[in-house]
Amino acid sequence: MQxxxxxxxxxxxxxxxxxxxxxxxxxxxxxxxxxxxxxxxxPVDEHGQTSRVNIVTTGTQSSIWQVKTQLERLVPxxxxxxxxxxxxxxxxxxxLVKVVSSGEPRTEALRIAQAFRAxxxxxxxxxxxxELTGSTDKLDSFIELMRPLGLVEVSRTGVASICRGPxxxxxx
Amino acid sequence: MTRSTGSTxxxxxxxxxxxxxxxxxxxxxxxxxxxxxxxPGGAVLPIYDALFKQDHIRHVLVRHEQAAxxxxxxxxxxxxxxxxVLVTSGPxxxxxxxxxxxxxxxxxxxxxxxxxxxxPLIGNDAFQEADTTGITRPVTKYNYLVRKxxxxxxxxxxxxxxxxxxxxxxxxxxLPKNITVGDAPYVDAKAVTPRTTRMTTQPDRAAIARxxxxxxxxxxxxFYTGGGIINSGPQASETLRKLVALTGFPVTSTLMGLGAxxxxxxxxxxxxGMHGTYEAxxxxxxxxxxVALGSRFDDRVTGRxxxxxxxxxKIHVDIDPSQINKIVHVNEGLVGDVxxxxxxxxxxxEKQPAYAHKAELEAWxxxxxxWRALDCLRFGQDQAPDAVIKPQQAIQRIxxxxxxxxxxxxxxxxxxQHQMWAAQFFRFDAPNRWLTSGGLGTMxxxxxxxxxxxxxxxxxxVMDVAGEASTLxxxxxxxTIAQYRLPVKIFIINNHYxxxxxxxxxxxxxxxxxxxxxxxxxxxxxxAESFHATGLxxxxxxxxDATIAQALAHxxxxxxxxCVAEGENxxxxxxxxxxxxxMILGPEQEASSATISKEGQMLV
Numbered sequence: 001m002q003x004x005x006x007x008x009x010x011x012x013x014x015x016x017x018x019x020x021x022x023x024x025x026x027x028x029x030x031x032x033x034x035x036x037x038x039x040x041x042x043p044v045d046e047h048g049q050t051s052r053v054n055i056v057t058t059g060t061q062s063s064i065w066q067v068k069t070q071l072e073r074l075v076p077x078x079x080x081x082x083x084x085x086x087x088x089x090x091x092x093x094x095x096l097v098k099v100v101s102s103g104e105p106r107t108e109a110l111r112i113a114q115a116f117r118a119x120x121x122x123x124x125x126x127x128x129x130x131e132l133t134g135s136t137d138k139l140d141s142f143i144e145l146m147r148p149l150g151l152v153e154v155s156r157t158g159v160a161s162i163c164r165g166p167x168x169x170x171x172x
Numbered sequence: 173m174t175r176s177t178g179s180t181x182x183x184x185x186x187x188x189x190x191x192x193x194x195x196x197x198x199x200x201x202x203x204x205x206x207x208x209x210x211x212p213g214g215a216v217l218p219i220y221d222a223l224f225k226q227d228h229i230r231h232v233l234v235r236h237e238q239a240a241x242x243x244x245x246x247x248x249x250x251x252x253x254x255x256x257v258l259v260t261s262g263p264x265x266x267x268x269x270x271x272x273x274x275x276x277x278x279x280x281x282x283x284x285x286x287x288x289x290x291x292p293l294i295g296n297d298a299f300q301e302a303d304t305t306g307i308t309r310p311v312t313k314y315n316y317l318v319r320k321x322x323x324x325x326x327x328x329x330x331x332x333x334x335x336x337x338x339x340x341x342x343x344x345x346x347l348p349k350n351i352t353v354g355d356a357p358y359v360d361a362k363a364v365t366p367r368t369t370r371m372t373t374q375p376d377r378a379a380i381a382r383x384x385x386x387x388x389x390x391x392x393x394x395f396y397t398g399g400g401i402i403n404s405g406p407q408a409s410e411t412l413r414k415l416v417a418l419t420g421f422p423v424t425s426t427l428m429g430l431g432a433x434x435x436x437x438x439x440x441x442x443x444x445g446m447h448g449t450y451e452a453x454x455x456x457x458x459x460x461x462x463v464a465l466g467s468r469f470d471d472r473v474t475g476r477x478x479x480x481x482x483x484x485x486k487i488h489v490d491i492d493p494s495q496i497n498k499i500v501h502v503n504e505g506l507v508g509d510v511x512x513x514x515x516x517x518x519x520x521x522e523k524q525p526a527y528a529h530k531a532e533l534e535a536w537x538x539x540x541x542x543w544r545a546l547d548c549l550r551f552g553q554d555q556a557p558d559a560v561i562k563p564q565q566a567i568q569r570i571x572x573x574x575x576x577x578x579x580x581x582x583x584x585x586x587x588x589q590h591q592m593w594a595a596q597f598f599r600f601d602a603p604n605r606w607l608t609s610g611g612l613g614t615m616x617x618x619x620x621x622x623x624x625x626x627x628x629x630x631x632x633x634v635m636d637v638a639g640e641a642s643t644l645x646x647x648x649x650x651x652t653i654a655q656y657r658l659p660v661k662i663f664i665i666n667n668h669y670x671x672x673x674x675x676x677x678x679x680x681x682x683x684x685x686x687x688x689x690x691x692x693x694x695x696x697x698x699x700a701e702s703f704h705a706t707g708l709x710x711x712x713x714x715x716x717d718a719t720i721a722q723a724l725a726h727x728x729x730x731x732x733x734x735c736v737a738e739g740e741n742x743x744x745x746x747x748x749x750x751x752x753x754x755m756i757l758g759p760e761q762e763a764s765s766a767t768i769s770k771e772g773q774m775l776v
Contacts, residue, residue, distance in 0.1 A: 016367075019317070020305060031310055062497060069494035075314040075334060075367055 004060035008037065009084040010091050010161045011068065012169055013053040016076040017043050024074050025053060034059060034067050038093070038136075038158030050078070052169075054091075054161050056136075081172045083161050091161040095139045096121070097130045101150025109149040116142050127152075187359075192324055192352040193222035196285070199328035201228045202361050205256050207247060207627055208232070208285075209240040213260025214300060215287025218352040232627055232656065235648035237264050239620035241271020241342075242646070245280045246607045246624030250582055252405055254335050255624070257284040262300030265346075266307060270614060272342045273311040277611025278428060279403055281340035283331050284312075290350035291319055304346045313341030318348065321356035326364045333366035339492040340403055373493075375508040375516055383463075383487045383504045384520040390461030390485070391532035392539075393421040396444065396473075399428030399610070400466020400491060400510045402603045408511030409433070409603040412465065415514050418521055420533060422540055424452040426467050427595055428610045435599025441540065442549075445473040446746050447592040450548035451540055453744070453752040456481050458539070464488045466510035469499040470611070471775070479751030489513050548744050548757055549596050557714035563665045563736040566716060567593045567637060570663050573720045579633040581605060584621035586642030587613045589671035589742045594637040616645030619662065623649055626658040633661070633724070640666040640733075641690050650703035653729045661723050662731040664696055667738045675741045680748075680773055700731035709733040748775035 015021045022041055029036050037056040044052040057067055064082060071080045083089040097118070099109045106128075113120065113130050116138070122129035132142055136159060143154055163169070190198070196219060200208075209232045212220045223231050234240040237259045244255030255275075259268050265286040275282045289298040305317045314334050316327045324347075331343040387393055395416065401408045409432045416423055416439055423433045424444040433440050442449035444456050456462065462484040467473070469488075474480040477500065486502040488495070489510050496505035506513050527533075551564040567590065574581050583598055584607040585591040591608060600606050607625055609617040622636040636643070643664055653660050673688040700707030706726055710719040716734070723730040744755045749772025 019319075020309065020315075023306070024309060027310055062501075066494065066498060069496075073492065073494055078367075078370055 004062060006058055006060055007084075008056060008058045009064045009082055010089065010159060011055045011057060011064075011071070012081050012083055012161055013055070013071060013077055014044075014079040014169060015051050015053055015074075016078065017049050017051045018076055021051070021076040022053070024076065025055075025071065028070055028074065029055075029057075029067075032066075032070060034063065038156075040158040040160055054159050056091075056159050079169055079172075081163075081169050083163055086163065086172055088164040089161055090164060091135060091159045092133055093136060093139060093159045094131065094133045094157045095143065096155040097132065097143060097146055097151065098127060098153040099130070099146050099150045100127045100152045102126060105149040109146060112142070112145050112149070118142065189355050189357050191218070191222070192321060192347075192354055192356040193218040195325050195356045195358045196328060196347070196352065197222050197226060197229060198358055199325050199361070200256065203329065203332045204253065205229055208256045208258050209234055209243040209247070209624065210258030211235075211237050211240060211260065211264060213264050213287060215261035215289060215349050216258060216264075216285075216347075216352075218349065219258065219285070219287070219347070231258070232623070233652065234620065234623070235651045236646065237267035238271050238616065239623070239646050239649050239652070241268050241275065241282065241284065242614070242617050242620035243624030243627070243652075244282055245271065245275050245278070246584060246621035247628045248280050248282060249402070249607055250604050250625045251628045252604065254281045254283055254332055257282060259284065259286050260300065261287040261289055261304070262302045264300075265302055265304040269308060269311055270612075272308055272344065274609055274612040274614045274617065275342040276311055276313065278609065279340050279399060280342065281335040282342040283328075283335050284342060284344045286344060286346050287352075288317065288346045288348040291348045292350070294348065304344070308344045311342070312344045315344040315346065317346040318351050321351060321354055324351060324356045325359045329359075329361040329364040330366040330368075333368045337366075337368040339400075373507055375513050376506065377516065379504060379506055380513060380516050381520050381524075383506060384517055384524055386485050386487065386504065387419065387421075387461055387463065387521070388524055388527055389529075390459075391529045392455075392459045392536045393419070393461040393463065393533075394455050394459040394484075395421055395423045395463050395465060396426075396456065396467055397423060397429045397432050397465045398426040398467025400489075401429055401432040404466065404509055404511035406603055408466075408509075408514065411511050411514040411518070415518055415521075418518060419527070421463075422455060422537070424448070424456065426470065426473055426610070427608060429467060430595060430598075430606045431600035431603040434601045436601060441544070443595050444752075445470075446475065447596065447742055447744065448746075449596070450546050450744055450755060450757065451543035453746065453755055454543050455540055457752040459484050461485045461487070464490075464502070465514065466490065468495045471499075474500065475746045476749055476751045479753075481752075546757070551740075553713070555713070557712065559713040560737045561710070561713055561716055561734060563590065563667060563671075563740050564593055564597065565713070566663070566665055566734045566736055568597045569716055570635065570637065570720055571598045573717065573724060574633060574635060577633060577724055580629070580631075581633045581635065582607065582622075582625040582629060584608065584618040584625060584634070584636045586618040586636070586638045586645075587615045587672075588639045588642055589667075589675065589740075590637055590639045590665040592672075592742045593665075615642040617642075619643055619646045619649045620652075622660045622662070623652050623656075623658060626660050627656070634658075635661045635663060638662055638664045639671060640664050640668065640693060640696070641670045644694075647699070650700065650705060650729075650731070654704040658729060659727055660729050662729075663720070663723070664731065664733050665736055666693075666696070666733050667736050667740065668693065669738060671740075672742070678741065696731055696733035700729075705729040705731055707731050707733070709735065711735045748772045
């Protein structure tokens, strides 16, 4: 048998905004042993009846195909698109990063934050809360740089994603 | 008013307002329901009261909620309709869980109605409260908690559409008591657009043409048919027969697919897989084109995956896209209704150039006949009049004597050795006659299933081929059989062991029969009599036929305790972790199976 390479994929779903819909999706992942690296969900239509779920998952190509077909079986799920497989897409997330320090590390943190175009959304004499938006990689490296500079807490949203160009999730 | 129940669309004005319980029953009647299997309790009293006041729907009172689900499964599988279950909240719903998963695994269309505490009490640990939608989410195709009166009728209509569409399965509707007591608007089924319409796909004609071209190029083609053909409806079984007649290719079947192709036809090789026939398994191993029709490459079928049908071009027809390439990588996946796709295959077969490998097909058949000549199901029954009955002998004679009656016959089983022997020895000529728990392997399935089948087919011969251990798991259903005077024939193949457990302990665990002996069994004859049925017992070969015939001739329920040889094992057998060409054919080969690897031991 061929050994398949594992990779990560961004899957976007449109689901009916009903109670239990998210539980169905999450339980499908845990019940079948698939990974969830991050998950975001929020209503996206004008009546609040449809939610968009973005899931970053890892696995072999065939297991990610399985994830997609299994998700498509769920009654409240109206659309499933593997953005990674379907072409160019934008995937962004936001992080709030708290740094507690003074003296040289504090100045250095602020300097790096400026380089990353992070905003200080809360400032006290001993702390900063930086808000940073970007790709998962960018957030990862920012957090790594903050670690020796007094990093005490991180809150991340997980990935929101959308395909590039005029195409929408509806016409895949 | 345009929307309700998430996104179920309502297209029409509401016409009538009725108490919720009446709205529920009216929707069931509109969906064609004539029988409900259920058990009352506090949270469903309003529904039972409404049932009392009408005469469109018959209620069958079971003795345990699990049995209600199995009875409804058998009702559904033997009629092609959706089975309906009604249970109360809390323990009523949790008792139904095993049955729901059984239906999920075997793709049986069901709607289960469960009571729930009133909506203001949900989440307060009220009496007989359970998070039923939470508990049943992984064991149903979909479930609802009806929170608003206007959601009730649309939920019922959509539930039936979901249960029967695509790959069928169980749907649960949780009904808080204030919803069934209070008023609710009634809407017609045609006013509801179920979300199942999102999932429909058209068969891919080009892919079908490629699949048929591969079949035409094949020299050793094999059809591997499954329960999907049964689910597609009797028409699909007819189409399969035409496809086989046209091509002349051999057919093997999964446990769930038995009856789709006539078991008595020479082109049928018997069941494949762990306890499949020698010819079916070797043909699966040796074929050059394998056509899977409504089957899902279950682990009981494939055995060791890397050695499963190693040199074949694989075509897989399934209505559920998630089944394609799930376990076995296939060369051509065709998504759609198997009956429809087989019909298109026939069209395509007639359109493409004639089959050019007639000589090779003859050689393929000669090879298969060679395997068949081994007579892998043979068993050495001592013919002395007082000889101990072998279980295989008992099951073969039940089959033959039932066949001689000429009656339309439905057979349910429990789970274990007797189930596999029944699958091997019964030869079904029609679909929907074989009722067994395949995917989940639920002991205690057979007796309630016989109840459901007999309710659906009051004039047919309904038999439960049972083991003494399994049948005790739902033996209380003798009460249901008595109450409704169901002339069910129960044949207990009594070997005093959980036979399949004992067989595996013999094979894999040095014959240490840990907890697999059926100790302290009841006197089954007296047990039957105490439930107002006829009890018979047979212990010697010369009484076997007469006893079976006596049971079949009786017009009421009969339980026959057939005391059989205790040590008999079910063969052929592909031991866990082995390939199809490494079958154990009989006890003489069993010793060599001591070499089963640790990896094999880990498999179930």
